[in-house]
Amino acid sequence: MRENRTFDLIALGEIMLRLSTSENERLQRHDNLRKRTGGAELNTAAGAAALGLKTAVISKLPDNDLTTFARNRIRFGNVNDQYIVFDRTEDARMGVYFYEYGAYPRKPRIIYDRKNSSINKISVDDFDDSLYTQARCFHTSGITLALSSACRETAVEMIKRFKAQGTLISFDVNFRGNLWTGAEAKECIEAILPYIDIFFCSEDTARLTFLKEGDVKSIMKEFAEEYDLKIVASTQRIVHSPKSHTFGSIIYNAEEDKYYEEEPYRNIDVVDRIGSGDAYISGALYGLLKYDMDCQKALEYGNACGAMKNTVLGDLLVSDLKEIDAMIRDHQTTGRVSEMDR
Numbered sequence: 001m002r003e004n005r006t007f008d009l010i011a012l013g014e015i016m017l018r019l020s021t022s023e024n025e026r027l028q029r030h031d032n033l034r035k036r037t038g039g040a041e042l043n044t045a046a047g048a049a050a051l052g053l054k055t056a057v058i059s060k061l062p063d064n065d066l067t068t069f070a071r072n073r074i075r076f077g078n079v080n081d082q083y084i085v086f087d088r089t090e091d092a093r094m095g096v097y098f099y100e101y102g103a104y105p106r107k108p109r110i111i112y113d114r115k116n117s118s119i120n121k122i123s124v125d126d127f128d129d130s131l132y133t134q135a136r137c138f139h140t141s142g143i144t145l146a147l148s149s150a151c152r153e154t155a156v157e158m159i160k161r162f163k164a165q166g167t168l169i170s171f172d173v174n175f176r177g178n179l180w181t182g183a184e185a186k187e188c189i190e191a192i193l194p195y196i197d198i199f200f201c202s203e204d205t206a207r208l209t210f211l212k213e214g215d216v217k218s219i220m221k222e223f224a225e226e227y228d229l230k231i232v233a234s235t236q237r238i239v240h241s242p243k244s245h246t247f248g249s250i251i252y253n254a255e256e257d258k259y260y261e262e263e264p265y266r267n268i269d270v271v272d273r274i275g276s277g278d279a280y281i282s283g284a285l286y287g288l289l290k291y292d293m294d295c296q297k298a299l300e301y302g303n304a305c306g307a308m309k310n311t312v313l314g315d316l317l318v319s320d321l322k323e324i325d326a327m328i329r330d331h332q333t334t335g336r337v338s339e340m341d342r
Contacts, residue, residue, distance in 0.1 A: 003136075005133070005134055005135050005136045005167075006054070006134045006135075007054045007055060007056050007080065007134055007135045007136070008048070008053040008054050008055060008135070008136050008137065008289050009044075009045060009048050009053055009054075009055045009056075009135060009136070009137045009138075009139060009170075009285060009289065010045075010055070010056045010057070010058060010083070010131075010134060010135040010137075010138055010139070011041035011042065011044055011045040011055070011056075011057050011058065011138075011139040011140065012041055012057075012058040012059070012138070012139075012140040012144060012154075012155055012158055013039050013040055013041025013042060013057070013058075013059060013119075013140060013141060013143065013144045014039050014040075014041075014059060014095055014114070014117065014119040014143070014144065014147060014151075015037065015038075015039045015042050015057070015059045015061060015070050015074070015084070015094070015095075015119075016037070016038055016039045016094065016095040016096060016097055016114065016117075017035060017036075017037065017066055017069075017070065017094055017095070017096045017097075018035065018036040018037065018038045018096075018097055018098075018099060018274075018314070018315060019033040019034070019035055019096060019097070019098050019099070020033060020034050020036065020098070020099040020100070020101070021033060021034075021099070021100050021101065022034070023101050024101065024103060025100075025101075026100060027098055027100045027109065027111065033098070035069070036073070036314045036315060036316075037069070037070045037073040037074065037315070037316075038274065038275060038314065038315025038316065039059075039315070040141050040143050040144075040172070040174055040275075040278050041057065041139060041140055041141060041144065041278075042057050042059075042074065042079070042315075042316075043275040043278030043279065043282070043315050043316055043317070044139055044172075044278045044279075044281045044282045044285070045057045045079045045139075045282070046074070046077040046078075046079050046282070046316045046317060047278065047279045047281075047282025047283065047286075047305055047309070047316070047317035048282040048283075048285055048286050048289075049077055049078040049079050050077070050078070050282075050317055050318070050319055050320055050321075051282070051283065051286045051290075051301070051305075051320070051321045051324065052286075052290075052321050053285075053286055053289060053290070054080070055078075055079050055080065056079065056080035056081070056082065056083055056134075056135075057074065057079055057080070057081065057083065057084065058083040058084070058122075058127070058131075058158075059083075059084050059085075059119060059122070060084070060085050060086070060087050060118045060119050060121060060122040060126065061084055061085075061086065061087065061092075061094055061118055061119075062086070062087050062088075062092035062093055062094055062118050063086040063087070063088050063092070064092075064094075066094050067084075067086075067094060070094070071084065073316075077316055083127065083131065085122070085126045085127070087118035087121055089121070091116070092118050093116065093117050093118060094117060094118065095112075095113070095114030095117035095119065096112075096113040096114065097110055097111065097112045097113065097114065098110065098111040098112075098113070099274065101242070101272070102242035102243075103242055103243065104241035104242055104243070106242070107242060108242055108273070108274075112178065114147075119144075119147060119151060120147055120148040120150055120151055121150060122150065122151060122154050123150065123154055124154055124157050124158060124161070129161075132158075132161040132162050132164070132165045132167070133165050135162065135167055136167065136168060136289060137167065137168040137169075137170055137198075137285060137289055138158065138159065138162040138167050138168070138169055138170065139169075139170040139171070139172070139281070139285065140155050140158070140159070140170075140171060140172075141171065141172040141173070141174040142171075142172065142173045142174045142175055142176070142185055142189060143174050143176055143179065145185075145188055145189070146176060146179035146180040146184075146185065147179065152188065156191075156192055159171075159192055159195050159196075160195060163195045168197045168198065168289075169195055169196050169197050169198070170196075170197065170198040170199075170200070170281070170285060171189075171192070171193075171196045171198070171199055171200065172200040172201075172277075172278075172281055173185070173189060173199075173200065173201040173202070173205050173209065174200075174277070175205045175208075175209050182208055182209040185209050186209055186210055186211070189209075189210075190210075190227075193223075193226075193227035193229070194227055194228065196227065196229055197229065197230045197231065198229075198230060198231045198233070198284075198285070198288065199223060199224075199227075199229045199231065199232045199233070200233050200234075200235075200281055200284075201223070201232070201233075201234060202234055202235055202236075203216040203219065203234055203236065206219045206223070206234070207219075210223075216234055216236075216250060217250065217252070217259055219234075220232040220234055220250065220252040220259075221252060221254075221257075224252060224254040225254070228254075229254060230253070230254055230255065230293070231251065231252070231253060231254070231288065231293070231295065231298075232251070232252045232254070233249055233250070233251045233252075233281075233284055233298070233302070234249060234250050234251075235247070235248075235249045235277060235280055235306065236248050236249055236250065236264065238264075240267070242270065242273075243269065243270045244267055244268065244269070244270060245267075245268045245270050245273065245310060246264050246265065246266045246267065246268065247264055247265050247268055247276070247280075247303065247306050247307045247310065248261075248262065248263070248264025248265065248303055249261075249264075249280065249284075249299065249302055249303055249306070251284070251295045251298055251299050251302075253293075253295045256295075258295070260295045260296055260298075260299045261299070262299055262300065262303065262331075263331070264303070265303060265304075265306075265307035265331065268307055268310045268311065269310075269311060270310045270311070271310065271311050271312060271313055272309075272310070272312060272313045272314065273310050274314075274315050275309055275314070275315040275316060275317070276306050276307075276309040276310045277306065278309075278315075279305040279306050279308065279309035279317040280302045280303070280305055280306030280309075281302070282305055282317060283298075283300075283301035283302040283303070283304060283305030283306065283324070284298040284299070284301065284302030285298075286298075286301050286305075287299070287300065287301040287302065300328050301324065301328070303331075304324050304327045304328050304331065305317055305319070305324060307327075308323075308324065308327060
């Protein structure tokens, strides 16, 4: 039923303007800010598109020059923007966030200015019912659910409508304490978990938000058994310093009752960590959708894309399938690896 869909992946979420300092500058004194486009679900759609999947993004934005800038960046990333609708009310606005790079022992900082942005007016009535037959997989996150009651209602209804059309449903908890409480997140997400096929949740979030106990593997299996989830994935990041991370993951396939793991990417030279979790999801979904739900492929592409994104400025994964494949080969090689691709 999903084989002949227009898109491999459609993602729902807020598209934001990012304003960031130069490296080692502080927001409180820096005069010049670099503007970029980002947003959790857009980041995932763009990463999957970079690997070759056909993707689209659903969102609502004001009709102004900032939206033109964002849509140009979205199109440059090969993500279809036909499901971006316009907010033409007088108070239409695009969410903004300000980013300051970190350097040990100073951590990176983010300041959000996104309250009452246009995404909060999004409704299922903005879209034709044909939308729900267009994707093999639909993806959204807890950030979208947390933004407002309107976003939550729209996201939940879209999940149900896509699911009714046989679409795979992917969901990233992506908990943000500045948007809602752990109790609010737990209540809302547990209500939609019966509709979810592919579930992304970190170990820390599982413990703090869902009050899970035990080791990470038992937590993942418990989620799968309790809510009939097909795939559960958990990223594992060790922050040695703002500029040095180790990144990997575990994936659990409920049908096989099997865990997938590999050696993590160690001591990554971090240029910009924003969006690396979203890039991980893009790689994992690529592996699942391209290779008939192959969790080994999902693991390899997810880990490689997450690690790669840490080395790239901005929210979006800037890479391609050839580079990611080479990165996976190098990661799996036990002998000498060339220091230059030439």
